Amino acid sequence: MIYFIIVFLEWFTTLSVEILAIRRCVSVIGSNSITTSIILWVILVALSYWYYMWWKLASKSSKEKIIKRLFLNIFLASIIYTVFSFPFENAVLTSLLNTGIWYAVSILISMLILFFLPVFLASQTIPLLNELIESDKKSELVWKLLFYSTIGSFIWSITTSLVFFPYLWVTKTIILNWIILSLLSLIIVIKNKKYFKEYILIINIILLVIFCKLIISDIFDKNAVYAFDSSHNDIEIVDYDINKRIMLLNWAYSSGIYTDTKESYFTYIIETQKIIEDLKPKNILVVWWAGFSLPYYVSKFDFVENIDVSDIDENLYNISQKYFLEEKLNNKVQFYWIPAEYLVNQKIKEWKKYDFIFIDAYTWKSVPSQLLTKEFYDWLNKISSWKIVFNYIFDQHKNSNYYKKTLNTLNKSLWNVYIKSVSDFVWQYWNYLVINNEYKWFKKVDIFKELWIYTDDKWTQEIDKYMLFKDNY
Numbered sequence: 001m002i003y004f005i006i007v008f009l010e011w012f013t014t015l016s017v018e019i020l021a022i023r024r025c026v027s028v029i030g031s032n033s034i035t036t037s038i039i040l041w042v043i044l045v046a047l048s049y050w051y052y053m054w055w056k057l058a059s060k061s062s063k064e065k066i067i068k069r070l071f072l073n074i075f076l077a078s079i080i081y082t083v084f085s086f087p088f089e090n091a092v093l094t095s096l097l098n099t100g101i102w103y104a105v106s107i108l109i110s111m112l113i114l115f116f117l118p119v120f121l122a123s124q125t126i127p128l129l130n131e132l133i134e135s136d137k138k139s140e141l142v143w144k145l146l147f148y149s150t151i152g153s154f155i156w157s158i159t160t161s162l163v164f165f166p167y168l169w170v171t172k173t174i175i176l177n178w179i180i181l182s183l184l185s186l187i188i189v190i191k192n193k194k195y196f197k198e199y200i201l202i203i204n205i206i207l208l209v210i211f212c213k214l215i216i217s218d219i220f221d222k223n224a225v226y227a228f229d230s231s232h233n234d235i236e237i238v239d240y241d242i243n244k245r246i247m248l249l250n251w252a253y254s255s256g257i258y259t260d261t262k263e264s265y266f267t268y269i270i271e272t273q274k275i276i277e278d279l280k281p282k283n284i285l286v287v288w289w290a291g292f293s294l295p296y297y298v299s300k301f302d303f304v305e306n307i308d309v310s311d312i313d314e315n316l317y318n319i320s321q322k323y324f325l326e327e328k329l330n331n332k333v334q335f336y337w338i339p340a341e342y343l344v345n346q347k348i349k350e351w352k353k354y355d356f357i358f359i360d361a362y363t364w365k366s367v368p369s370q371l372l373t374k375e376f377y378d379w380l381n382k383i384s385s386w387k388i389v390f391n392y393i394f395d396q397h398k399n400s401n402y403y404k405k406t407l408n409t410l411n412k413s414l415w416n417v418y419i420k421s422v423s424d425f426v427w428q429y430w431n432y433l434v435i436n437n438e439y440k441w442f443k444k445v446d447i448f449k450e451l452w453i454y455t456d457d458k459w460t461q462e463i464d465k466y467m468l469f470k471d472n473y
Helices: 002-029 033-060 063-085 089-098 103-122 125-132 138-168 170-192 196-220 267-279 293-298 315-324 340-349 374-383 401-414 461-472
Strands: 224-229 234-240 244-249 252-258 283-287 306-310 333-336 354-359 384-395 418-421 429-435
Touching (some): 002 089, 002 103, 002 138, 002 170, 063 103, 125 138, 138 170, 224 315, 244 315, 267 384, 283 293, 293 306
Parallel strands (some): 283 354, 306 333
Antiparallel strands (some): 234 244, 244 252
């Protein structure tokens, strides 16, 4: 029975580590399929390499050596995860990206450095336990161990995303992994009545490191109004200057307001507010809005009857009201904690139309890849009765493939689109508002015939975004 518990919980940590590694990368390089596929590969290679190695070593290992290896492997994995892999993940990845290495290679190298060894150590659990089983029904028990490990991986991977991230937060989930692995090693110590002194010594060292880390975090976070690592974002709200507050998502500026009036000082939001005030739409959809500053402002207009807001991060609604705006949102604002694509499709089924749609979806520095496709824009067309406005960050000179393909895709879906720069500072990248048909002070966008468009099939968005932002990772 103890062996089943060990396998069940060890596979929780392995899958949880995989999800944590992917989630932690979001704050550095955003969320994309390339990052996910590379991390999955590193985890699987680390897992399978031990399966390959063990059959060569099994015949040379006594039961005593196997027990010792099992104890040390699990406990060393817990140490490496807690004091090295996760604390240094962002720093190592950022440093590699800053060298100019292609970001796929940077991810690969950083994941190999940080996670190959601890996953390799932890993955030895099932083969080692297999050697400790002494029973006439050994084959049956081994297959049951594999079954329990698979069930554990499924249950705990879901639990990590749906329970631990939202309610424990990401950092505490890392600590939880350490606790579980430490308990597993303690179970081995108690069962075999060995290595107890070594166990206590290492436990004390780890507790000291964690304590110091918590103290240092408190020292450096005093200027933050609020800080939180949710399932989707590293969120920080900071007051600076005399009268300004800013919300950062994954280190990127997401929303900024004056603390006395709660009005946004971001130029593209001010411009969007002016368009709404001019057009006077009744029903508005805002896709992925972090600080809710636009819904907060335009909900005060008498002509506005309803504002639907979609964001995948459920925490942003309450955090924005309590710590950012410090006010309750108007009852006109309805929040949907679902992905934009799902919400749009639901509204298509309901035959609902919006007079004004504002797409301000950002993960890290760029629009999520799935919201750049012709298919998504076609869906928007079906629920739009009037104006659709998009916020994008493009290169200042508008000569990147990312800019050209995005505008080509919009033109293909919406027929004619118009663009306006809304940056009030000189920088390599500018904010642009794009609107689905002619509007004052917006310029018509030409079609770039030499390039194709973004679709759910032609998936080049991630490479194009990297080429645009590679100097600023």
